[in-house]
Amino acid sequence: MYIDGIELINYRNYEKLELKLNNKINIFVGENAQGKTNVLEAMYYLSALKSHRTNKDRELILWNKNKAYVKADIVKNLGNYKLEFLLDVEGKNR
Ligand SMILES: Nc1ncnc2c1ncn2[C@@H]1O[C@H](COP(=O)(O)OP(=O)(O)OP(=O)(O)O)[C@@H](O)[C@H]1O
Ligand SMILES: [Mg+2]
Numbered sequence: 001m002y003i004d005g006i007e008l009i010n011y012r013n014y015e016k017l018e019l020k021l022n023n024k025i026n027i028f029v030g031e032n033a034q035g036k037t038n039v040l041e042a043m044y045y046l047s048a049l050k051s052h053r054t055n056k057d058r059e060l061i062l063w064n065k066n067k068a069y070v071k072a073d074i075v076k077n078l079g080n081y082k083l084e085f086l087l088d089v090e091g092k093n094r
Helices: 036-048
Strands: 002-011 014-020 067-076 079-088
Touching: 002 036, 014 036, 036 067, 036 079
Parallel strands: none
Antiparallel strands: 002 014, 002 067, 067 079
16 A cells, blocks of 8 residues: 555645655655654544644644645555545534
């Protein structure tokens, strides 16, 4: 199984990120506080439905926004899947 791509909207410091991933090795390079761990955290959230860094979903939503959305395209032997979640400070998370 691998993640073919991931999209973030208003997640942490990303207003919009569309990232295509390699099916074997991906290397995230960047200065401190650029958002490398934030991308990994979004992937973790998709599998565990919680962050590995905080239990406050509000912290995951871009400052001044009310919703965050994350979607990943998953490739498995038996087919392709889409995993997504929406964090909503006003309504229910989905
Ligand atoms: N809810 C949020 N809205 C906007 N920006 C945020 C939010 N939460 C965190 N950030 C920003 O995300 C950045 C930190 O991102 P991250 O921890 O992914 O960096 P990193 O690239 O992993 O850094 P390092 O190399 O130090 O590990 C900081 O600039 C922080 O201000
Ligand atoms: Mg980091």
